[in-house]
Amino acid sequence: MSIASTESGQVSLSGLDELWFQVAGTRCNLTCTHCFISCSPHNDAFGFLSLEVVRKALIESVEWGVREYYFTGGEPFLNPDLVEMLVLALEYGPVTVLTNATVLKDEWLKCLRDAEERGPYSLEFRVSIDGPDAATNDPIRGEGTFDRAMRGVETLVRHGVLPIITMTRTWADAEDHRILSRFRDVLARHGCDRPRLKVLPRLLIGAEAVRTCGYDETDHVSVGMLDGFDSDQLICSHSRTVTDQGVFVCPILLEEPSARLGGTLAEADRPFSLDQGACVTCYQFGAICTNPSGQVFEQTGDGAGEVHT
Amino acid sequence: MKLAFFGGLYSNYLALEAALADASRRDVQQLFCLGDMGAFGPHPDRVVSLLRDAGVTCVQGNYDDSIGNELADCQCGYTDPSDNRFAQISYDYTLEKTSPVHRRWLRALPTSLDLEHSGVRMHLCHGSPRQTNEFLWESTTSDAFLDRVLDPTGADVVLGTHTGLHWTRTTPRGRRFVNVGVLGRPANDGRTNVWYTVLDLTGHEVEVEFVPVDYDFHRLSGEMRSEGLPDEFVTTIESGWWTTCLEVLPSRERRCGRY
Numbered sequence: 001m002s003i004a005s006t007e008s009g010q011v012s013l014s015g016l017d018e019l020w021f022q023v024a025g026t027r028c029n030l031t032c033t034h035c036f037i038s039c040s041p042h043n044d045a046f047g048f049l050s051l052e053v054v055r056k057a058l059i060e061s062v063e064w065g066v067r068e069y070y071f072t073g074g075e076p077f078l079n080p081d082l083v084e085m086l087v088l089a090l091e092y093g094p095v096t097v098l099t100n101a102t103v104l105k106d107e108w109l110k111c112l113r114d115a116e117e118r119g120p121y122s123l124e125f126r127v128s129i130d131g132p133d134a135a136t137n138d139p140i141r142g143e144g145t146f147d148r149a150m151r152g153v154e155t156l157v158r159h160g161v162l163p164i165i166t167m168t169r170t171w172a173d174a175e176d177h178r179i180l181s182r183f184r185d186v187l188a189r190h191g192c193d194r195p196r197l198k199v200l201p202r203l204l205i206g207a208e209a210v211r212t213c214g215y216d217e218t219d220h221v222s223v224g225m226l227d228g229f230d231s232d233q234l235i236c237s238h239s240r241t242v243t244d245q246g247v248f249v250c251p252i253l254l255e256e257p258s259a260r261l262g263g264t265l266a267e268a269d270r271p272f273s274l275d276q277g278a279c280v281t282c283y284q285f286g287a288i289c290t291n292p293s294g295q296v297f298e299q300t301g302d303g304a305g306e307v308h309t
Numbered sequence: 310m311k312l313a314f315f316g317g318l319y320s321n322y323l324a325l326e327a328a329l330a331d332a333s334r335r336d337v338q339q340l341f342c343l344g345d346m347g348a349f350g351p352h353p354d355r356v357v358s359l360l361r362d363a364g365v366t367c368v369q370g371n372y373d374d375s376i377g378n379e380l381a382d383c384q385c386g387y388t389d390p391s392d393n394r395f396a397q398i399s400y401d402y403t404l405e406k407t408s409p410v411h412r413r414w415l416r417a418l419p420t421s422l423d424l425e426h427s428g429v430r431m432h433l434c435h436g437s438p439r440q441t442n443e444f445l446w447e448s449t450t451s452d453a454f455l456d457r458v459l460d461p462t463g464a465d466v467v468l469g470t471h472t473g474l475h476w477t478r479t480t481p482r483g484r485r486f487v488n489v490g491v492l493g494r495p496a497n498d499g500r501t502n503v504w505y506t507v508l509d510l511t512g513h514e515v516e517v518e519f520v521p522v523d524y525d526f527h528r529l530s531g532e533m534r535s536e537g538l539p540d541e542f543v544t545t546i547e548s549g550w551w552t553t554c555l556e557v558l559p560s561r562e563r564r565c566g567r568y
């Protein structure tokens with residue numbers, strides 16, 4: 001094989017459309033077996049973001065013309081300043097928070113919905129539940145988590161939230177349709193009668209690499225693969241992720257040191273080599289982290305999945 | 310000076326006729342259409358004939374690009390399998406029923422237009438200035454982003470359609486964005502009327518008026534049924550509520566609807 005065909009392709013930042021905040025670091029109340037950044041109650045690899053860091057980034061983001069803000073973790077609601085951060089971010093643009101919905105409180109929801117109604121922008125809740133029943137979900141997300149998440153969904157619905165439910169596919173592709181329609185029935189029984197459902201591909205990194213198998217050492221997106229490919233399909237071409245340890249190329253590769261591009265947004269405005277196995281999954285599935293309403297579609301391509309917390 | 314802007318016709322020739330009549334009653338001097346002539350409704354050739362006969366200046370939408378170039382689908386980018394099924398039924402119907410002459414006409418449309426009237430610079434596009442099929446929803450478009458995508462046009466007013474919901478905002482840097490709405494289907498508000506936009510330009514001042522249009526929607530839904538178009542689409546025409554393609558709606562816009 002020639003050097004040219006194995007060299008990794010590079011993607012530069014075409015514009016900063018989405019700004020991600022790794023607001024809970026790698027801290028989560030759950031320890032899902034497929035978590036691509038191995039979050040748990042004890043993983044301190046990345047810490048909470050402070051309100052000040054978020055505020056500064058929001059101010060800085062204006063000159064970048066950021067379209068929307070994503071808050072993720074870990075479990076974002078473990079960060080005691082999260083509600084205040086979301087309220088603040090809603091003054092700048094639309095906000096999406098990715099949660100496992102097991103720790104939601106009525107008072108937070110009330111405050112957040114009020115903030116949303118005061119301004120022009122949407123506040124989206126993206127809830128990760130990995131199947132339409134405890135038997136599918138709990139082996140991955142933990143004993144009792146299905147019921148807890150469904151109670152979280154009920155709380156959201158009570159406050160007029162229309163959640164986006166994301167599930168990581170741990171079944172055969174052909175099962176999608178059956179599982180989605182079962183999920184619709186189950187959610188309706190919990191009062192959520194118009195959910196937006198998204199099935200996500202698994203990323204074979206973090207805990208998931210231990211659970212099943214990881215990518216091959218040699219998996220990457222080569223220069224040749226990018227030939228004629230619309231790089232806008234990859235979130236690294238239009239987003240960056242703020243963590244307590246600097247700005248990363250995307251919310252996926254936090255465990256990869258080379259994915260830290262700098263200390264500020266300006267420093268992080270440089271190309272990234274797609275030399276990671278996870279890049280191959282993005283390449284296959286498109287902008288897997290973005291909401292359906294915000295996706296930039298390739299003019300002749302089809303839709304894509306999403307990534308979850 | 311008054312200008313009229315139509316968008317998203319979706320083959321609704323009855324609404325287009327009504328809008329053309331309304332615009333002429335208002336002494337509108339020039340007519341524009343921002344694309345997506347076909348889809349959804351019956352007899353796609355009729356809107357194209359009306360546009361050409363009335364001398365409407367047109368911009369190409371993603372649907373027109375697809376039909377004009379006989380692509381496999383409409384490039385709307387829906388994410389839900391059943392949405393895609395309905396979209397495909399109406400796309401295949403529209404492609405088959407659009408005459409070769411009209412396909413050529415759709416193919417040749419420009420993807421954007423720049424013009425100036427009464428000292429006001431305008432940029433006409435379909436989705437956003439940077440991409441034909443980009444959704445600019447009111448609730449998911451930040452001020453900062455709007456400035457970033459409008460700036461390169463150098464225009465005072467940028468007009469688009471594509472999402473199906475009309476809205477307008479003046480950015481912090483003083484540019485105006487107008488989503489002119491669509492004539493093809495109601496605005497997901499439980500009313501059967503559809504919308505277009507009149508721009509009134511007087512000495513650098515720009516006044517934006519969203520105009521509701523009533524038309525014979527019973528006749529349209531009857532024809533949709535007899536053409537075998539999806540019942541879900543017919544329901545939207547008759548009820549004013551969107552029934553499909555809801556996955557792409559942000560929560561704020563979605564909450565306004567019934568489904």
Ligand code: SF4
Nearest residue numbers: 028032035074100309
């Ligand atoms: S997948 Fe989400 S909920 Fe599960 S451990 Fe990781 S961050 Fe927490």
Ligand code: SF4
Nearest residue numbers: 236250252278279282
């Ligand atoms: S994992 Fe995906 S988003 Fe991150 S750098 Fe690789 S291709 Fe880009």
Ligand SMILES: [Fe+2]
Nearest residue numbers: 345370371471
């Ligand atoms: Fe369109």
